[in-house]
Amino acid sequence: MNIPANLAKSCLLATVIFWVIISSKSIDPDIILFMFLSIIPIFIVSTIVILSTICSVFWLAENADFNKKQVFKTYYPYYVIIVFGICVFAIISSGFDLYIIAFFSSVFITTNQSWVWFAKETQK
Amino acid sequence: MKHISIFIAAFLFSILFFEKNIGLNLTIFSIVTTVLLVGYNSKKFKDKTIILHALVYIFTALLVFIQHSSLSIITNCITFFTLVGVVSEQRTSIYVHWLNGIYTTVAGYFHRTFESNTDAKKVNWKKDIDVLHVAKLIGIPLVFILVFIMLYKNGNPMFNNLVSRIDFSFINFQWLLFTVLGYYLFNNISKPVQVDPATSTDLKTQSTLFKSGTFSEEKLKKEKQLGTVLLGFLNLLIVVYIITDIIYVITGETISASAFSSQVHSGINTLIASIIIAIMIILYFFRGNLNFYAENRALKNLSFLWIFLNVMLIVLIAIKNQNYITAFGLTYKRIGVHIYILLTFIGLITTWIKVLKVKNLAFLFRRNTQIAFIVLLVCSTINWDYTITKYNLNVAKSFDIGYLINLTNRNAILLNKKKDDINISSADKHRIETKYSKHMMALAERDWQEWNYEMFENETKFNSTE
Numbered sequence: 265m266n267i268p269a270n271l272a273k274s275c276l277l278a279t280v281i282f283w284v285i286i287s288s289k290s291i292d293p294d295i296i297l298f299m300f301l302s303i304i305p306i307f308i309v310s311t312i313v314i315l316s317t318i319c320s321v322f323w324l325a326e327n328a329d330f331n332k333k334q335v336f337k338t339y340y341p342y343y344v345i346i347v348f349g350i351c352v353f354a355i356i357s358s359g360f361d362l363y364i365i366a367f368f369s370s371v372f373i374t375t376n377q378s379w380v381w382f383a384k385e386t387q388k
Numbered sequence: 389m390k391h392i393s394i395f396i397a398a399f400l401f402s403i404l405f406f407e408k409n410i411g412l413n414l415t416i417f418s419i420v421t422t423v424l425l426v427g428y429n430s431k432k433f434k435d436k437t438i439i440l441h442a443l444v445y446i447f448t449a450l451l452v453f454i455q456h457s458s459l460s461i462i463t464n465c466i467t468f469f470t471l472v473g474v475v476s477e478q479r480t481s482i483y484v485h486w487l488n489g490i491y492t493t494v495a496g497y498f499h500r501t502f503e504s505n506t507d508a509k510k511v512n513w514k515k516d517i518d519v520l521h522v523a524k525l526i527g528i529p530l531v532f533i534l535v536f537i538m539l540y541k542n543g544n545p546m547f548n549n550l551v552s553r554i555d556f557s558f559i560n561f562q563w564l565l566f567t568v569l570g571y572y573l574f575n576n577i578s579k580p581v582q583v584d585p586a587t588s589t590d591l592k593t594q595s596t597l598f599k600s601g602t603f604s605e606e607k608l609k610k611e612k613q614l615g616t617v618l619l620g621f622l623n624l625l626i627v628v629y630i631i632t633d634i635i636y637v638i639t640g641e642t643i644s645a646s647a648f649s650s651q652v653h654s655g656i657n658t659l660i661a662s663i664i665i666a667i668m669i670i671l672y673f674f675r676g677n678l679n680f681y682a683e684n685r686a687l688k689n690l691s692f693l694w695i696f697l698n699v700m701l702i703v704l705i706a707i708k709n710q711n712y713i714t715a716f717g718l719t720y721k722r723i724g725v726h727i728y729i730l731l732t733f734i735g736l737i738t739t740w741i742k743v744l745k746v747k748n749l750a751f752l753f754r755r756n757t758q759i760a761f762i763v764l765l766v767c768s769t770i771n772w773d774y775t776i777t778k779y780n781l782n783v784a785k786s787f788d789i790g791y792l793i794n795l796t797n798r799n800a801i802l803l804n805k806k807k808d809d810i811n812i813s814s815a816d817k818h819r820i821e822t823k824y825s826k827h828m829m830a831l832a833e834r835d836w837q838e839w840n841y842e843m844f845e846n847e848t849k850f851n852s853t854e
Contacts, residue, residue, distance in 0.1 A: 341491045344494055
């Protein structure tokens with residue numbers, strides 16, 4: 265598993281989604297510095313979430329008879345339904361706060377794409 | 389062509405739902421969804437089951453417009469997942485339809501991205517790289533240009549002035565993002581996908597029990613003896629309970645609401661425990677080869693008697709609940725008790741069929757889930773707030789006016805019409821008038837996307853009285 269590449273791509277994707285959603289309301293030039301600085305906490309959060317919830321599934325389930333494609337097909341559907349439920353619950357509970365929407369939307373899309381990137385490594 | 393129709397649907401999605409409440413928009417969305425599903429899966433829509441599910445979905449969409457209740461909205465959402473799941477694979481159980489429907493709605497795009505990379509990589513790899521390259525060519529310079537424009541704005545007042553003249557305020561970026569969400573949703577459901585192990589396992593699972601290879605008569609005989617003794621005593625016990633309960637119901641005196649409430653609730657708790665244990669006992673004894681044992685007649689008859697007596701228990705609880713409603717009025721909780729009683733009754737009937745026709749646990753899950761779904765559909769056809777109010781004002785011996793006022797605005801017109809005919813305080817009358825006027829004001833402020841049949845009807849009446 266190419267974890268560093270996956271984490272780097274995921275961090276970039278999460279940062280872009282997060283700031284695109286936040287900027288959709290209004291954009292302030294002074295915030296650009298924070299955009300770059302936000303890469304650090306986003307990278308930390310992405311790393312923790314991906315290592316603990318996605319990599320752990322591959323580490324535990326993948327073996328000689330059960331390849332990445334089968335791991336994806338077996339566990340990904342349930343993972344994505346649970347993550348979707350958590351994200352929707354958090355967004356509704358927050359009263360549709362923009363920052364919460366941005367955070368959980370980026371979590372949802374990034375974790376999904378991260379699964380696809382890990383599973384695609386099979387073909388290499 | 390595929391992308392154009394999804395773009396149009398996504399555009400409609402934003403027009404219908406952006407910063408709007410639920411109403412006519414959900415009905416139109418359901419119709420658009422059905423048209424899109426038919427367009428992309430025209431071959432599958434030749435199947436009668438799928439057509440029926442599509443019609444039911446449209447029906448629930450009309451219910452949202454007519455009833456405009458939370459229940460009708462929930463039913464519409466569940467029917468949406470069912471329809472998408474049926475298009476994905478129509479031969480599976482209803483709960484697998486839901487699973488496939490939710491999965492498709494939430495992550496159909498990502499699933500297909502993975503699948504297409506697996507299957508079509510050899511054919512389209514060059515094309516994929518071209519698309520990626522074009523995306524990079526547009527995306528990366530765009531991001532950097534925007535970043536540098538914002539940085540240079542602070543460095544040079546003339547440049548700042550020039551950039552400030554560029555006005556994008558006519559573009560609502562949140563609206564655009566909402567359209568992207570709509571595109572993602574319609575793209576997901578355009579080609580429904582399956583949760584692979586669950587779907588294939590469900591397709592392989594039959595509803596009928598078969599005799600297993602190991603068949604020990606001695607073991608079955610002992611099991612039958614245990615079952616007969618256990619069910620015999622349980623039948624005896626329940627008969628005694630039912631006799632005492634019938635005597636109590638016949639000779640029952642009028643008691644306070646709280647005592648009546650506690651009796652009905654304790655009766656319901658007894659019923660829950662009794663029915664669950666009854667079904668579990670029957671499922672345990674009829675889980676395997678005892679179904680095919682030649683001398684199982686007595687045990688089967690005792691099971692049927694046990695089911696029948698539990699049905700009697702249900703009838704008694706239903707009578708108590710109905711007496712409670714007649715005396716103290718209709719509420720959502722009391723309706724819920726009646727619905728629970730109905731579902732329990734159906735559960736017992738399906739258990740009886742399971743024993744009679746030698747079915748397995750999958751049969752029970754499949755049939756009971758289907759029936760629960762139908763009950764939900766039927767319940768969503770009723771305007772409960774209006775029904776509760778009408779019943780309490782016209783039939784019930786006593787009722788709680790505060791409860792009726794606190795219901796949704798769907799009873800505002802009726803309450804306002806009846807407020808002078810019922811014996812209530814002036815404070816309550818004032819609350820009813822406030823509720824009515826607020827409802828009428830809300831009617832005037834609604835956009836066309838939020839319209840529903842009741843509001844349309846009310847507005848017509850309101851305009852005629854003006």
